[in-house]
Amino acid sequence: MHVAEPQFAFLCGLLKRRTGVCIDGTKHYLVTARLLPIVRQRRLPSIETLLDRVRSGDDPSLERDVLCAMMTHETSFFRDQAPFEALRRVIAELAVSRTRERSLVIWSAACSTGQEPYSIAMVLHEHFRDLVAAWKIRILATDFSDVVLARAREGVFSGLEIARGVPPHLLQKYFRQLQGRWSVTHEIRQLVEFRQLNLNADWPAWPPCDIVFLRNVMLYFDPLTRTALVAKVRRVLRPDGALFLGGAETLIGVSDDWERVADGGSCHYRPRPR
Numbered sequence: 001m002h003v004a005e006p007q008f009a010f011l012c013g014l015l016k017r018r019t020g021v022c023i024d025g026t027k028h029y030l031v032t033a034r035l036l037p038i039v040r041q042r043r044l045p046s047i048e049t050l051l052d053r054v055r056s057g058d059d060p061s062l063e064r065d066v067l068c069a070m071m072t073h074e075t076s077f078f079r080d081q082a083p084f085e086a087l088r089r090v091i092a093e094l095a096v097s098r099t100r101e102r103s104l105v106i107w108s109a110a111c112s113t114g115q116e117p118y119s120i121a122m123v124l125h126e127h128f129r130d131l132v133a134a135w136k137i138r139i140l141a142t143d144f145s146d147v148v149l150a151r152a153r154e155g156v157f158s159g160l161e162i163a164r165g166v167p168p169h170l171l172q173k174y175f176r177q178l179q180g181r182w183s184v185t186h187e188i189r190q191l192v193e194f195r196q197l198n199l200n201a202d203w204p205a206w207p208p209c210d211i212v213f214l215r216n217v218m219l220y221f222d223p224l225t226r227t228a229l230v231a232k233v234r235r236v237l238r239p240d241g242a243l244f245l246g247g248a249e250t251l252i253g254v255s256d257d258w259e260r261v262a263d264g265g266s267c268h269y270r271p272r273p274r
C-alpha cells in the first residue's frame, strides 16, 4: 500500500530528527506494515489520518508509538557468538587492570528485548563468578522503545527466542520454565539495569563505561549521525575500554579516533590515544 507523499515525507523527517533512524523513499511497504496495527488499534480510518494526528502534536504518546513501531528490534541471545567470546577476553584483561577499583560498567546501548544484556550477564556468571561475587558490576541496558524495555525487564522468552542462541547448559542454569516460556533467573536479572535512553538526544549524566555494546543500531543512521554518536560514546568510554559494533557495522569512514582490534572471528574498537 502506498502512503500519501506528504505524510510519508513527514514521517521520514520526524523519525530522522527524533531518533536518527533513516528510511528511504522506497519503504512504503515497511511503513504500511509497521503502522497498520496502530491504525487498527486506535480505530483510525487510514495511515494518513494517524500521521496527521501525530503532526498535530496533541497526543505525544501517539508519536512515541509510531516512532517505536518504525524501529527494527531484531535481536537474539549471543548474537553472532564471536563477539561474546571476545567479550570474555576483554573482561579477563579488565579483571587484572581494575583490581584496585573492583568495579566494571558494561553498557548495552540499544538492548531491544534484553537478549544482549542477559547474554553479557551470563558470560559474567559463567566465567567471572569471583568478580560477580566481590566486585561492583553494572550492566546498563538502554533503548529508545518503552515497549521493548518492558519486555526486557520482564525477562521472559519464548521457546523460539531461546532456541536462537541459548546453549542447553546455559538454559538449564540460567532459566526457569514458566507456562511454556522461559524466565531468566534472579541472579542474571539482578545484574542488569534497564533504562530508556535516546542515543540521538542529550544523554543524562552517564557513568564512565569499561565496555560498550553498540550493536546493530548504527546501521539505521546516516553517516553524520554515526559520527556524532561515536564521538559521544568515546566521551563515556574509559581510555582502555572496548566498543563492540554489529557484524555489518564499521568505524571506517565514521571516525578516525578508534583503533580496530581483531580478535578471533570478531573485532572491537579501542579509543585511539589523543
Ligand SMILES: C[S@@+](CC[C@H](N)C(=O)[O-])C[C@H]1O[C@@H](n2cnc3c(N)ncnc32)[C@H](O)[C@@H]1O
Residues within 6 Å of the ligand: 018, 019, 020, 021, 071, 072, 073, 074, 075, 076, 079, 109, 110, 111, 112, 113, 116, 142, 143, 144, 145, 148, 197, 198, 199, 200, 214, 215, 216, 217, 246
Ligand atoms: C536491531 S536492534 C539491536 C539489538 C541488539 N543490540 C542486537 O544487536 O541484537 C536495534 C535497537 O535499536 C533501538 N534504537 C533505534 N534507534 C535508537 C535510538 N535513537 N536510541 C536508542 N535506541 C534506538 C531500537 O529500538 C532497537 O531495539
